[in-house]
Structure formats: structure tokens, C-alpha cells
Amino acid sequence: MENLWLRLKERKLVQWALAYLAGAWLLLQVLDVLGQNFDWPRSVFRSATVLLGIGFLAALVLAWYHGEQGRQRMGGVELLMLTGILVVAGVAMALVGRGEDAQAEARLGGAAPEITLPRAERNSVAVLPFANLSESRENEYFSDGITDEILTTLANVRDLRVISRTSVMQYKGTSKPLRQIASELGVAHILEGSVQRAGERVRINAQLIDVQTDQHLWAERFDRPLEDIFAVQSEIAQQIARALQAELSPVEQARLERRPTTNLVAYDFVLRARNLLQIPDRQTYEAALELIHEALVLDPTYSDAFAARAIGFRGLYWFHGEAGWLDSAVVAARRAITLDPDFAPGYEELGWALTLRGDREAALEAHRQAVKLNPNLAAGLASLYDYDFGRLDEAAHLWERTLETDPTNAIFLWLAGRTYLHLGMPERARALFGRAKKVQPAFHWLGYFASLTFLAEGRPQQARAEVQRTLAETRNSPDAMLWAGQITAALGDLSAAGHYFERGLPEPTSTWEKERAELTLAWILQQSGEAEQARRLLQEASSRFKNRRRGHSLRPEDYAESAQIRVVAGDHEGAIRELQEAVRNGWRHYLQYPGDPILNSLRGDPRYDRLMAEVRADVDRMRARVEREGW
Numbered sequence: 001m002e003n004l005w006l007r008l009k010e011r012k013l014v015q016w017a018l019a020y021l022a023g024a025w026l027l028l029q030v031l032d033v034l035g036q037n038f039d040w041p042r043s044v045f046r047s048a049t050v051l052l053g054i055g056f057l058a059a060l061v062l063a064w065y066h067g068e069q070g071r072q073r074m075g076g077v078e079l080l081m082l083t084g085i086l087v088v089a090g091v092a093m094a095l096v097g098r099g100e101d102a103q104a105e106a107r108l109g110g111a112a113p114e115i116t117l118p119r120a121e122r123n124s125v126a127v128l129p130f131a132n133l134s135e136s137r138e139n140e141y142f143s144d145g146i147t148d149e150i151l152t153t154l155a156n157v158r159d160l161r162v163i164s165r166t167s168v169m170q171y172k173g174t175s176k177p178l179r180q181i182a183s184e185l186g187v188a189h190i191l192e193g194s195v196q197r198a199g200e201r202v203r204i205n206a207q208l209i210d211v212q213t214d215q216h217l218w219a220e221r222f223d224r225p226l227e228d229i230f231a232v233q234s235e236i237a238q239q240i241a242r243a244l245q246a247e248l249s250p251v252e253q254a255r256l257e258r259r260p261t262t263n264l265v266a267y268d269f270v271l272r273a274r275n276l277l278q279i280p281d282r283q284t285y286e287a288a289l290e291l292i293h294e295a296l297v298l299d300p301t302y303s304d305a306f307a308a309r310a311i312g313f314r315g316l317y318w319f320h321g322e323a324g325w326l327d328s329a330v331v332a333a334r335r336a337i338t339l340d341p342d343f344a345p346g347y348e349e350l351g352w353a354l355t356l357r358g359d360r361e362a363a364l365e366a367h368r369q370a371v372k373l374n375p376n377l378a379a380g381l382a383s384l385y386d387y388d389f390g391r392l393d394e395a396a397h398l399w400e401r402t403l404e405t406d407p408t409n410a411i412f413l414w415l416a417g418r419t420y421l422h423l424g425m426p427e428r429a430r431a432l433f434g435r436a437k438k439v440q441p442a443f444h445w446l447g448y449f450a451s452l453t454f455l456a457e458g459r460p461q462q463a464r465a466e467v468q469r470t471l472a473e474t475r476n477s478p479d480a481m482l483w484a485g486q487i488t489a490a491l492g493d494l495s496a497a498g499h500y501f502e503r504g505l506p507e508p509t510s511t512w513e514k515e516r517a518e519l520t521l522a523w524i525l526q527q528s529g530e531a532e533q534a535r536r537l538l539q540e541a542s543s544r545f546k547n548r549r550r551g552h553s554l555r556p557e558d559y560a561e562s563a564q565i566r567v568v569a570g571d572h573e574g575a576i577r578e579l580q581e582a583v584r585n586g587w588r589h590y591l592q593y594p595g596d597p598i599l600n601s602l603r604g605d606p607r608y609d610r611l612m613a614e615v616r617a618d619v620d621r622m623r624a625r626v627e628r629e630g631w
Contacts, residue, residue: 121399122186124246127151129172133196140214143195145271152235155376156255159246164406182211200226204234218238218243228321230259248532261302282319285312295365303343306336306386310349317428321511323550329353351380358553360388374406386419390586393622395419410440422589423623444474455594478504482517490595498524515544523568523598564598576607590615
């Protein structure tokens with residue numbers, strides 16, 4: 001034993017070992033610090049540990065043969081030992097790599113080749129909701145707002161396909177593997193991160209991941225004063241565009257560097273308001289508008305705030321059914337555009353408000369400008385083509401394009417389904433309604449539209465079953481009662497339909513639904529000889545219709561409803577004239593009214609029959625084009 005210790009001392013083996021271990025420990029500490037600051041994957045640290053461990057064995061061999069003075073030649077035994085160590089190192093690295101791949105697959109939900117991505121996959125990205133790491137849960141709106149700002153900024157780059165906010169927000173707090181999320185959204189890259197706000201400082205961590213390889217294409221931590229928040233958002237967006245090799249035009253570069261306001265308190269108010277505008281409720285919309293007002297007091301030139309105000313006014317029009325809200329929405333949207341002529345959301349909101357106001361040519365111009373500035377904003381144009389121009393085939397094409405960047409937006413899935421229903425493609429429509437219901441089970445009106453698809457196919461039993469399912473899901477809510485009344489009336493059971501209407505009419509959430517229900521019930525009562533009650537309901541429905549359209553042009557759908565009002569009033573000549581105007585202006589929605597008892601009462605009038613034949617022929621032509629071109 002003493003002899004061995006002397007030989008170790010002679011060859012300085014202990015000194016070599018201690019020096020190596022000290023150097024290895026220092027190197028690992030440096031790697032750990034760098035890895036945390038630059039968000040390096042843990043595989044770097046693990047690989048370095050394995051290599052240093054193998055290197056320790058090699059150092060001992062070298063010390064044994066070279067630690068003693070004068071021994072510089074390398075013998076066969078030494079070469080054999082070093083070769084063995086290298087083989088062990090190779091096997092160890094392979095095992096580490098395999099472990100990393102296995103962990104990545106487990107986290108991402110399977111092997112990379114299993115993922116199927118749509119076109120433009122190279123530049124497709126989803127910005128997942130940033131986690132709120134602040135001490136207060138009240139800062140949730142702030143982290144959501146940061147997500148929204150980065151996403152919106154990236155969406156200005158035409159060379160990127162960016163998934164829309166509505167589709168990504170459903171993954172907030174999810175435990176789903178990244179690969180599953182990427183597959184559901186149809187993207188190749190995911191940006192994820194966290195936000196921590198403390199007083200007047202904010203820390204943002206962000207990392208861009210190639211989902212197929214689990215490779216971090218870019219990662220960075222920003223620890224800045226709150227006043228630098230816009231610079232951080234801009235820098236993140238530019239880094240993502242650079243990492244995905246997107247080509248930026250000068251206009252796009254300017255959009256990425258845009259600073260929406262100089263007032264951080266106003267910015268905070270708008271973030272809070274946007275958060276409230278995601279909740280379709282009258283009270284929350286009114287609360288959001290109050291916050292937006294406060295923001296505009298602080299910064300009257302804040303274009304984002306005016307665009308958000310337009311959204312709020314448009315929502316109140318839906319809840320109140322008063323035309324004045326649309327006028328306010330138009331004013332707000334136009335102010336946003338005046339302040340920022342290249343602001344795509346301003347044009348989008350102007351287009352929606354003008355559409356609802358019946359100014360379709362101006363709406364068309366606004367929506368086209370929105371799409372020109374941001375190709376992801378095609379939903380408004382799709383809806384306009386469907387409801388105001390009767391260009392159902394072009395609407396279907398735009399909906400398919402829209403759903404590429406917003407595949408789980410329940411509202412867009414519903415609207416796209418309605419377009420396919422109008423086209424006479426009920427099976428496709430029902431599939432889209434089903435997807436929307438899967439995303440938003442609380443959207444119970446989807447059951448009503450599913451019933452319409454069964455009516456269009458001549459399947460009354462299935463339509464009736466869908467009605468009963470919706471009633472059960474909503475526990476006989478007022479709105480569901482009105483939908484049940486419409487479907488039951490179309491099925492010819494007027495007595496049961498009247499019963500549903502009478503139970504649902506006192507308190508529906510939508511004035512438009514109430515208007516339609518009053519009209520159909522008036523016709524039913526008229527048929528049963530209850531003329532006085534029918535007259536009262538007809539007056540109420542007519543009053544709501546006039547109030548909703550006061551000072552505005554009639555849309556094709558409005559002409560069709562006006563025709564129904566005239567039928568119930570006994571003015572068949574006027575009803576035919578209104579239907580002729582509806583068709584001339586683009587009304588092609590006869591399949592949304594299968595079995596409608598009011599319009600069907602006009603059958604036998606040659607003018608009505610010719611109109612319906614004209615509409616059917618045009619719809620058949622557009623459906624053939626959609627089927628031929630595979631939209």
C-alpha cells in the first residue's frame with residue numbers, strides 16, 4: 001500500500017485529479033449561469049457533465065503516464081485505455097441524446113413525423129398566453145395584454161402565419177403537450193413565456209421553439225423599467241421575425257417599432273378594457289367603455305383605444321338593438337384611422353360597423369384595406385360577401401383562409417358554418433358547428449343551427465332531436481325556447497311552436513331574436529284566429545325592426561324580414577316587392593329558412609316562385625364552384 005502511494009506521488013496523480021476537479025466544477029458553474037441567462041436547453045448542461053466525467057478518467061490515464069518527469073512517450077497500453085474511454089464517452093453521449101429525445105417526445109406528445117401541418121408551415125407560429133408570475137393575480141390582464149400585443153405586432157408581417165388571439169387563449173394554463181397544441185393549431189413554431197410585474201419594473205421571459213425538434217430557436221430574458229414595455233414587445237417581435245427568416249418591408253418594420261401611446265396609465269386602462277371585451281355581456285362591455293374613456297382622457301391620440309371603443313359600441317348595438325350605437329362605432333373607428341392611417345384594426349372595426357349599418361360599399365372598401373394591411377383580418381370581408389353581396393363562394397374561400405389562422409375561434413366557425421348552410425352544404429356546415437361547440441360548449445345557439453342543417457336535408461326527426469337536446473342543455477332557457485319555436489314552426493307544429501314562443505319571449509338576451517319570435521308568433525296567432533293579439537305582436541316586431549334600422553340602409557336580410565312583416569300584415573304585394581329588393585341586393589339565404597311558414601305562404605304566386613328559382617340556380621352555381629375548386 002505504501003509502495004502504491006509513493007508511485008501516485010511520483011506521478012503527481014493526486015495533484016492532477018484535484019486540479020481537474022476544481023476546473024470542472026468552475027466550468028459547470030459558469031455554464032449554469034450562462035444557461036439560465038440565455039435559456040439554454042438543459043441538454044447542454046447534462047452533456048457537459050458527462051463529458052467532464054469521461055474527461056476525468058482520461059486525465060487520470062494521462063497523469064499516470066505523463067505525471068512523472070521525463071515520461072513523454074505514449075505506449076500501447078495507454079492508447080488502448082484512451083480508446084476505451086472514448087468509446088464509453090460516445091455511448092454515454094448517445095444515451096444522453098436518446099434520453100433528451102425521449103423527454104422531448106413525452107412533453108410534445110409523440111415523434112415529430114406524426115405532426116401534420118398545413119401550408120406555410122415554415123413561417124407559422126402560435127403565441128401562447130404568457131404566464132403571469134406576478135404576486136397579484138390581478139395582473140392577469142397585464143400578461144394577457146402582453147401576449148395580445150406581441151401577437152398583433154407579429155400579425156402585421158405578411159411573411160408569417162400567426163394564429164389569432166381567440167384560438168391561442170384557450171390554451172391559457174393548459175397542460176397539453178406542445179406538440180399536441182401545435183397539431184391542433186397547425187403551426188411549426190410556438191412562442192411561450194412569462195411576465196412578472198413588480199411596481200414600475202417588468203420581467204419578461206420568452207422563447208421560440210421549433211415544435212418538431214424541440215429546438216430553442218431563440219430565447220431571452222428582459223428585465224426593464226415598465227416604461228420600456230413597448231421597446232421590449234417590439235424587440236421580441238423582431239427577434240421572432242428574424243428567427244423565422246421573415247422578410248420585412250419598410251412599412252412592416254415601422255409597424256414592429258410602433259409605440260401606441262406615451263401614457264402608461266392609458267395603456268393599462270386599455271389592457272383592462274380589452275380583457276373585459278372578451279366577455280360577451282352587456283355590463284362588462286359598459287365597464288370596458290368606461291375604462292376606454294379614462295384612457296382617452298389621458299391620451300386623446302391613442303388609436304388603439306378608439307378601435308377598442310368601436311368594438312364596445314358594436315357590442316352594445318347587439319344587446320340593445322339601437323341604431324345609434326353603430327353610428328358611435330363608426331365615429332370611433334374613423335378616429336382611430338385618422339390618428340394612424342396604417343392601423344389595420346381601425347379599418348377592420350370600421351368595416352364591421354359599416355356592414356351592420358347597411359353601408360356595404362364603404363364597408364367593402366374598409367375591409368379590403370384591413371386585409372391589405374393585415375391578411376389575417378379576412379373574417380369581416382367573408383361575412384360581408386355572404387350577408388350583403390350574396391357572393392357565397394367567395395365567402396367560403398375567405399372563411400377557409402381565416403380558419404387557417406384562427407382554427408378554434410367558435411364565432412368564426414359558426415359564421416363559416418352558416419355560409420356553408422346558405423350554399424346548400426349542410427353536412428359541411430354541421431361539421432363546423434360541431435367544432436365550434438367543442439370549443440365553446442356554452443354557445444347553445446349552435447344546436448339551433450345544427451337543427452337547420454337537418455331541416456335542409458329533409459330530416460325532421462333529427463332536427464326535432466337536436467331541439468330537445470338544446471333545451472335540455474340550457475334547462476329551457478328563454479333563448480332556447482325561441483329557437484325551439486322557430487324549428488317547431490318550420491316542422492309544421494304551430495301549436496307547440498306557439499307554446500315555446502310564449503315561454504321564451506318575456507326575457508331573451510337578444511332583441512333580434514325577440515323580434516323574429518314576435519313576428520312568427522304573430523303569424524301563428526293570426527292563423528288560429530287570435531287577430532288582436534297577433535296585431536299587437538306585429539306592431540312590437542315592426543317597432544323593433546324600425547328602431548334597429550333607423551337612419552340606416554336596409555341589408556338584404558332586412559329586406560327579407562320586411563317581406564315577412566308585410567306577409568303577416570296581409571300586404572302580399574308589398575312582400576313580393578321587398579323580396580325582389582332582397583334578391584336584387586344579394587339575398588341568397590333561402591336555405592336558412594327551410595319550412596319557414598311565413599314566406600312559404602307565398603308559394604303559388606308566380607313572382608315568388610320565379611324569385612326562389614333564381615336564387616336556387618345562383619346558389620347551385622356557387623356551390624358547384626366551391627366543390628370543384630375544393631374550398
